[in-house]
Amino acid sequence: MDLLQKLKDPQVLKDLTEDAVVWATQHGLVMGLATPTPAAAVVHAPLALTPVPFPAGTFREAEAAAGAFAALVDAVAEDDAYLLATLRPTAAHDDFGVLAHLRSDYMLHTPTGSLLQVEINTIGVSFACLGGLTACLHGHLLGRLGAGAAERAALPPNDALDQLADALGAAAQAYGVEGAVVVMVVQPGERNLYDQQWAQTRLWERHGVRTLRRTLSELARDAELGADRRLRVGGAVAAVVYFRAGYVPEDYAGEAEWAARERVERSDAFKCPSVAYQLAGAKKVQQDLARPGQVERFLPDEAQAALVRRFFAGLWGLEDLADPDTAAAVGAALRDPGAFVLKPQREGGGHNLYGAELRARLERGGPGLGAYVLMQRILPPINRSVMVRGGEAVEADTLSELGIFSVLVRRGGEVLVSRGAGHLVRTKAAESDEGGVAAGYGVLDSPFLV
Ligand code: ADP
Numbered sequence: 111m112d113l114l115q116k117l118k119d120p121q122v123l124k125d126l127t128e129d130a131v132v133w134a135t136q137h138g139l140v141m142g143l144a145t146p147t148p149a150a151a152v153v154h155a156p157l158a159l160t161p162v163p164f165p166a167g168t169f170r171e172a173e174a175a176a177g178a179f180a181a182l183v184d185a186v187a188e189d190d191a192y193l194l195a196t197l198r199p200t201a202a203h204d205d206f207g208v209l210a211h212l213r214s215d216y217m218l219h220t221p222t223g224s225l226l227q228v229e230i231n232t233i234g235v236s237f238a239c240l241g242g243l244t245a246c247l248h249g250h251l252l253g254r255l256g257a258g259a260a261e262r263a264a265l266p267p268n269d270a271l272d273q274l275a276d277a278l279g280a281a282a283q284a285y286g287v288e289g290a291v292v293v294m295v296v297q298p299g300e301r302n303l304y305d306q307q308w309a310q311t312r313l314w315e316r317h318g319v320r321t322l323r324r325t326l327s328e329l330a331r332d333a334e335l336g337a338d339r340r341l342r343v344g345g346a347v348a349a350v351v352y353f354r355a356g357y358v359p360e361d362y363a364g365e366a367e368w369a370a371r372e373r374v375e376r377s378d379a380f381k382c383p384s385v386a387y388q389l390a391g392a393k394k395v396q397q398d399l400a401r402p403g404q405v406e407r408f409l410p411d412e413a414q415a416a417l418v419r420r421f422f423a424g425l426w427g428l429e430d431l432a433d434p435d436t437a438a439a440v441g442a443a444l445r446d447p448g449a450f451v452l453k454p455q456r457e458g459g460g461h462n463l464y465g466a467e468l469r470a471r472l473e474r475g476g477p478g479l480g481a482y483v484l485m486q487r488i489l490p491p492i493n494r495s496v497m498v499r500g501g502e503a504v505e506a507d508t509l510s511e512l513g514i515f516s517v518l519v520r521r522g523g524e525v526l527v528s529r530g531a532g533h534l535v536r537t538k539a540a541e542s543d544e545g546g547v548a549a550g551y552g553v554l555d556s557p558f559l560v
């Protein structure tokens with residue numbers, strides 16, 4: 111069934127758009143508006159009206175690699191020497207609780223047909239909840255367009271929301287203190303709070319664990335670290351500290367916020383993520399792991415290492431421009447900047463350099479260049495999509511990025527939970543370099559397996 115063909119009929123498009131917007135609001139597929147109370151003024155999340163075709167075999171491959179990527183990040187995060195011992199807090203961590211909620215992001219590379227990893231996120235991973243709801247919305251809309259059971263089966267099940275709630279619940283249970291809570295560290299005025307609140311609602315429903323939402327500034331004021339290493343927030347013991355903030359410098363307004371982060375880190379609460387996990391997700395680490403022999407160092411199981419490696423794109427560090435491989439890559443990027451991306455050590459979208467800006471930065475050189483990694487530009491297929499924002503439908507050429515979630519709960523040496531945890535597709539206009547949904551470039555989507 112050619113879904114987009116049906117949407118050429120203006121009446122069908124209008125009806126389906128209204129259905130989508132209403133369904134989204136009815137089911138909490140929403141974001142806050144930029145008002146003083148984003149919880150109370152909501153709008154449907156930006157979304158694609160129909161799911162995007164995606165090769166089924168490739169999708170399954172990415173799903174199958176979720177556990178191996180979690181194992182890789184876990185091993186890297188454990189290697190103090192590797193991750194700059196000075197950045198590691200001094201508290202003993204042999205019995206530390208680890209909770210990881212990861213999302214490995216990929217795009218199809220058209221010239222080779224392979225799926226290549228864009229990056230892996232280890233902190234503040236968003237859209238597990240709204241992404242799962244988007245899959246439900248697309249199931250509903252396909253039905254409205256007359257799709258049969260076979261076509262609806264092309265939408266893979268997506269349990270990302272329950273998986274996140276269950277991982278939080280498993281960590282809280284492993285912490286083992288009756289009445290202990292999850293502290294979700296949030297940004298003030300967060301517009302994506304429904305995605306976050308879904309996790310806490312579902313955690314309450316499925317596991318009876320309460321969540322406190324606090325900014326780093328509030329934690330700076332209210333979080334106390336006891337001699338027993340318990341973190342107490344307003345009288346409650348924190349079983350888990352779940353960061354949906356703390357990955358951009360602006361989240362640390364001053365010394366007090368850094369001190370709060372350190373108190374959390376020194377506590378015995380499960381941290382999602384720990385500082386080590388956050389560092390393990392750095393783009394510099396991704397680039398370093400792509401060097402020969404590095405993945406193999408952390409994943410001794412050859413099959414597992416190979417599973418991860420097949421997704422690596424070309425990546426180069428820029429700390430030693432005299433290195434022949436680096437010099438060759440930089441030379442190629444100067445000649446053809448459209449084939450590369452220059453990435454600083456930042457998260458949250460909007461920081462990468464492309465095209466003329468990339469060339470100018472490489473030409474300027476200087477020691478600051480070592481803070482970037484140079485990456486092969488992935489060239490995904492261009493699709494036609496209808497994107498709906500603020501109730502308005504716009505058809506455009508688009509690119510899609512697939513994210514595969516995984517969760518890992520570990521207490522000391524004992525892995526309690528490690529599994530793939532659903533997926534997300536984000537789609538953006540083909541001419542836009544960056545793709546953030548929250549930042550207003552992209553829309554939530556889901557894969558239609560072909
Ligand atoms: P962030 O941590 O800020 O999300 P990303 O590495 O995901 O950083 O880059 C942001 C966006 O830039 C991605 O979602 C993707 O759309 C685009 N992008 C990043 N790396 C590449 C690449 N190698 N090729 C093509 N596009 C890329």
Ligand code: MG
Nearest residue numbers: 229231457458
């Ligand atoms: Mg990221």
Ligand code: MG
Nearest residue numbers: 215228229459
């Ligand atoms: Mg990203």
